[in-house]
Amino acid sequence: MKIAFVGKGGSGKTTLSSLFIRHLAANEAHVVAVDADINQHLGAALGLDDEEAAALPAMGAQLPLIKDYLRGSNSRIASVETMIKTTPPGEGSRLLRVREDNPVYDACARTIRLDDGDIRLMATGPFTESDLGVACYHSKVGAVELCLNHLVDGPDEYVVVDMTAGSDSFASGMFTRFDMTFLVAEPTRKGVSVYRQYKEYARDFGVALNVVGNKVQGQDDLDFLRAEVGDDLLVSVGHSDWVRAMEKGRPARFELLEADNRMALQALQDAAEDSYGQRDWERYTRQMVHFHLKNAESWGNEKTGADLAAQVDPSFVLDERSARAGAAQTV
Secondary structure (H helix, E strand, C coil), rough: CCEEEECCCCCCCCHHHHHHHHHHHHCCCCCEEEEECCCCHHHHCCCCCHHHHCCCCCHHHHHHHHHHHCCCCCCCCCHHHHHCCCCCCCCCCCEEECCCCHEEEEEEEEEEEECCEEEEEEEEECCCCCCCCCCHHHHHHHHHHHHCCEEECCCEEEEEEEEEECCHHEEEECCCCCCEEEEECCCCCHHHHHHHHHHHHHHHCCCEEEECCCCCCCCHHHHHHHHHHHHHHHECCCCCHHHHHHHHCCCHHHHHCCCCCCCCCHHHHHHHHHHHCCHHHHHHHHHHHHHHHHHHHHHHHHHHCCCCHHHHHCCCCHHHHHHHHHHHHHH
16 A cells, blocks of 8 residues: 655654554564655654664665666657656556565665564655755655556555655645555644645545544544544544654654554554555556646656657556566566
């Protein structure tokens, strides 16, 4: 399952995504975690020290390698230079799978050992002063979008993406790349404002959205969230001494996380697993093509000097069968 965590800055989005990743690892799921936030804090939330977090490879810096690998023998893509962040796969493209080893993971992922299992962690890379005036953050996140467009995952496989804060995700089609989006909201007017924006955009694309109430201190907070988001409120999370110790750099073993919070994380996993049965690969592929054609017309054709609409393979549907076919081609 492809899972996104979104929310306004300071909502606890990164903390909750890291707890969910730990919970999945404890339940023996296979996990690829991706830090796609403009502020790169997921590594630290998963227990890396400052030096280890800074040493994570940046996906944005490996974009030529990513494009070259994913392009494979797809004859519709004239060159790596004509691939953009929305380029869809077709016959001959290489696809990514959660459990495999491949050059993309070799270059961009690092194995992180948690209390109850290992996960792969990838990061877009931070937006630095040297990027000002010459790049936007979406050029870095584009590496994540391209990988998601070429990724096929099955049951008990998770790709968990900590997204950039606010509604910035709607600047591209990446918000449609997920089976489930968990929106982290505090019980405040500002806390639910991003929810309203996300809900409006998500409605037109069939995006599955659940709200996770965070920093909920009592019944009044819970009533406020229910009044504001209605049935989209899946679960709420309150104060955690375990999280406070983690933020001080002194986490206890994950098994000691408060029982109420463990139950909340299980509710997230249950919702994610339910979404797998609702998966519509044909719609997923149509949306991928939709945003590619929009990007091609608005800026991609001019930037690359190519007709990027010709990259669309009308007979190709990204699904688990195409992953098996792609694996057979690369053997």
